[in-house]
Every structure is written in structure tokens, then in C-alpha cells.
Ligand SMILES: Nc1ncnc2c1ncn2[C@@H]1O[C@H](COP(=O)(O)OP(=O)(O)OP(=O)(O)O)[C@@H](O)[C@H]1O
């Protein structure tokens with residue numbers, strides 16, 4: 249009881265650190281721009297970024313929600329598809345040799361470069377954006393889950409076989425729960441990649457979203473509006489990452505407690 | 512003390528000229544060669560031998576996890592095909608599942624064997640109490656010490672009341688004091704229940720303390736080099752290890768391994 253309270257305080261301390269660092273950076277940034285008279289087209293001060301946001305908040309928020317939706321849907325597809333693929337790969341020698349080999353091979357390609365292909369195949373619009381985001385997010389999820397499903401202690405499997413456990417029991421009572429920590433670390437990378445994919449998708453197949461706003465603001469050399477979008481993206485990325493982190497703590501208390509030796 | 516144990520007529524487990532060769536990249540590895548061993552029902556058998564002499568392989572063959580490549584094994588007169596009925600296993604690592612409570616870990620045995628969990632709940636709680644884990648039923652493995660975890664894994668092996676208990680260096684990773692405790696608890700459990708136990712260990716004194724008979728194995732290829740009875744009264748207090756009679760048995764094992772060149776005196 250006391251230990252878990254201590255762990256919580258530690259965590260809160262860290263978020264306090266983050267807030268303080270961000271606050272300090274913002275103040276320094278504002279001061280530096282004012283002291284050195286940096287032109288707004290190079291580096292607008294935080295106050296100007298805030299003013300630009302307040303000038304038309306709903307435009308930003310609407311586009312942010314759009315990007316959030318693309319990211320969320322792509323992430324959900326990646327998790328469901330990724331886990332199914334991983335279970336298949338671990339269960340079937342054939343899928344391991346074909347699908348897994350292919351995935352590993354494609355994974356070493358800088359996949360962002362494939363984004364324009366999707367525009368040719370699927371046209372501009374939401375489906376291309378989703379496809380790009382899924383393509384980026386699914387790899388860490390599949391690969392981590394495969395590793396997790398495989399990393400069962402051989403003696404645990406011996407024990408299961410010695411007690412004549414069914415194949416079903418071995419998968420659902422041993423392998424899958426054993427893979428959850430790896431799945432979650434894949435998901436933490438995956439959620440960030442889904443966001444990157446959504447933005448890249450908006451760059452190449454745009455129309456809406458924060459990525460599209462960045463692109464149009466850049467076209468008008470409106471650096472301040474570029475920064476508004478970037479700040480919103482940063483906030484979104486952080487919140488999404490911590491959402492997965494919190495989900496992990498709730499879903500896998502046994503794992504989080506193991507990671508912190510004193511908790 | 513007879514040199515080789517007398518032939519066993521009422522064998523529960525009979526290992527007949529068993530051999531095991533593993534295929535490997537560097538050619539076949541002979542892990543066991545012509546192993547003959549009869550285990551009486553209700554007997555406590557310790558197996559000692561240098562690292563790599565095939566102790567774990569022998570245990571896996573008896574457990575039906577590995578097939579032997581020559582000879583045969585029978586359990587209660589029936590040839591062994593896969594894991595036999597009524598068997599429990601304990602390994603050096605406790606392999607408890609971190610996401611399950613201690614009680615649920617113990618009940619896993621029933622789930623795997625296809626028995627209804629609820630039927631074994633009371634027995635699981637009794638076993639946990641017997642092994643000093645009362646009050647820890649709803650804790651998770653990572654909240655327990657190594658000794659407590661190994662106790663839980665013994666409870667798991669005992670849950671469905673197996674006739675045969677196979678243990679592969681179960682106390683090898685524990686400190687000396689915890690090990691002593693568990694030796695006493697295991698001996699007590701064995702005396703109360705009369706299970707047949709095959710117990711692999713690296714510790715000579717542990718082997719003698721627990722056993723009715725000690726099997727000594729040697730390397731290159733893995734084989735049995737000596738079997739002898741341990742005629743010490745039961746229940747045995749830990750202090751029995753300081754007696755002369757005990758020392759004679761321990762010395763016999765040590766002497767044997769020294770002769771084989773695996774232990775230097
Ligand atoms: N799956 C395997 N494939 C190939 N060789 C194996 C395999 N398992 C064991 N061996 C070999 O068989 C021999 C006996 O191994 P085993 O694990 O049975 O020894 P052990 O007596 O249990 O040793 P230890 O005391 O260190 O646990 C060793 O030479 C080992 O390298």
C-alpha cells in the first residue's frame with residue numbers, strides 16, 4: 249500500500265518535471281525572440297502562436313479532431329489486424345515463412361516513401377490516409393507481438409504438456425497473456441507511428457487535418473499557423489502515448505509492478 | 512550396504528535399456544545410454560550426477576515429454592505413450608504465471624488436466640495452508656519470495672493428487688536455509704501421502720536426506736553407475752546430516768564421483 253503510493257508520487261513528480269521544463273522552455277523562447285528580434289517568419293514567439301490559435305480556434309480544433317479520428321481508426325485496425333497476424337505467424341510454419349519473412353523485408357524499407365503509391369491506388373482522401381497510417385503502425389505491433397508469443401519459458405510449456413494442456417489452453421492461458429507486455433510496447437510505438445502516418449497521409453492525400461493545415465500555412469509562409477498545428481500535434485501525440493501507457497497500467501498491473509522494482 | 516540394489520519385483524515405473532540420442536547440428540548427441548531402473552511404488556528416489564549427464568533428459572523421458580530412442584519405459588505395466596496419468600512436475604524455475612494469483616496458479620493444474628476448477632478450490636487452499644502460504648492465496652507471484660514461489664509450484668504439482676511426482680532440481684536456486692525448510696516439508700508431505708517421487712539434485716546431502724534410494728549417474732554417455740539404499744529412520748530431523756551413518760552415505764557418493772574424475776577430493 250505504502251509502496252504503491254510512493255510509486256505514484258514518483259510518477260507525479262515526473263509529470264511535474266515535464267510541466268516545469270515545458271514552461272521554462274516557453275518563457276526562454278518568448279524572451280529570446282523578443283531580445284534578439286527574430287522575424288516571425290523564422291520563429292514566432294509563443295504569445296503570437298497562442299494569438300493565432302485564439303483567432304480561429306475552431307478551425308484548428310476541427311482539423312485536429314479529424315487527424316485524431318484518422319489516427320484512432322488506423323491504430324484500432326493495426327491492433328486487431330496485427331494481433332491476428334501475429335497469432336497466425338506463431339501458429340503456422342507456413343505463415344511464418346511467407347508472411348513474416350515478407351513483413352520483415354518490407355519493414356526495412358523506409359515506408360513513408362511508399363505513401364504516394366497509396367494515392368495512386370486509392371486516390372486522395374480518407375482511405376489513402378488510413379492506409380498510410382496502418383502501414384506504419386502495424387509493423388511494430390505485429391513484430392512485438394510475435395516476439396512476445398514466442399518468449400514463453402520452455403519449462404512452462406513442458407509443464408503444460410506434462411499436464412496434457414490443450415492447444416487452446418496453451419495459447420489463451422499462456423502465450424497470449426505472456427505476449428501482452430510486448431503487445432503494449434508495440435502499441436506505444438504503433439500509436440506514434442499511426443499519428444505520423446495520418447500526417448503523412450494528409451500531406452500526400454490531403455484535404456483536411458492538421459497535416460493539411462501545416463501544408464497550406466507553409467504555402468502562405470504563415471509560420472505562426474504552422475507552429476500552431478505543430479504544437480497541437482505535439483500535445484496530441486503526448487496524450488495518445490500516455491493513454492496507451494495508462495491502459496497498460498490498468499490492464500497489466502502485474503507487469504507494471506514488475507518493471508518498477510520497488511513498487 | 513549392498514553394492515547394487517536388489518531387483519525390484521513390484522515396479523511402478525520400469526525403465527528398460529533406455530537410450531536417448533538428440534539430433535543436433537554437430538551430429539547426434541547421446542544423452543542416455545542403456546539406462547535400467549525400476550522404481551517401487553511409493554518410493555523416494557534421488558538422482559545425482561554431474562552436470563550434463565542426462566538427469567533432466569531422463570526425467571523428460573519419464574514424463575513423456577521426450578521420446579526415448581531405444582529400450583522401453585512402462586508405468587504400472589503399461590508402455591509409456593506421452594505424459595502418464597497422475598503425474599506432477601516441478602522444475603528448478605517455478606514457472607508461475609505472473610498475471611494469476613497464487614491460488615489461480617495452483618488451480619492451473621486442474622484446468623490443464625481438464626478438471627472443473629471449483630472442485631479443486633478447497634484442496635488448493637488446504638495445500639497452500641500445509642505449505643505455509645495461508646494468507647497469500649490472492650497475492651501474485653511477484654509479491655512472494657523465491658522459496659514461497661517454489662512452495663506454490665509444489666502445491667500446483669500436488670493439486671490433483673498425483674501418484675508420481677517428478678522434480679528437477681526444484682531447490683537448486685534457493686538459499687541454504689530455505690532449502691533445508693523445503694527439504695523437511697517435502698519429506699513430511701511424502702511420508703503423509705506415499706507418492707512415488709523422482710528427485711533430481713546436485714546436492715549430495717539433499718539427495719541422501721530425502722531418499723529411500725540414491726541413483727548415481729555419470730557422463731559420456733549418460734548412464735547409471737550406482738544405486739544404493741539409504742537405511743536411515745524416518746522421520747529424519749535435519750540434524751541427522753551430522754550423524755556418522757549419514758556421513759557414510761554421503762561419502763559413498765563423493766567417493767564414487769571422485770573415482771569417475773568428476774569431483775576432486
Ligand atoms: N534438446 C536437446 N538437443 C540436443 N542436445 C540436448 C538437448 N537436451 C539436452 N541435450 C544434451 O544432452 C546431454 C544431457 O543433458 P541434460 O540436460 O539431461 O543434463 P543434466 O544432467 O540435466 O545436466 P544439469 O545437471 O546441468 O541440469 C547434454 O550433453 C546436453 O547437451
Ligand SMILES: [Mg+2]
Nearest residue numbers: 566567568679
Ligand atoms: Mg538438468
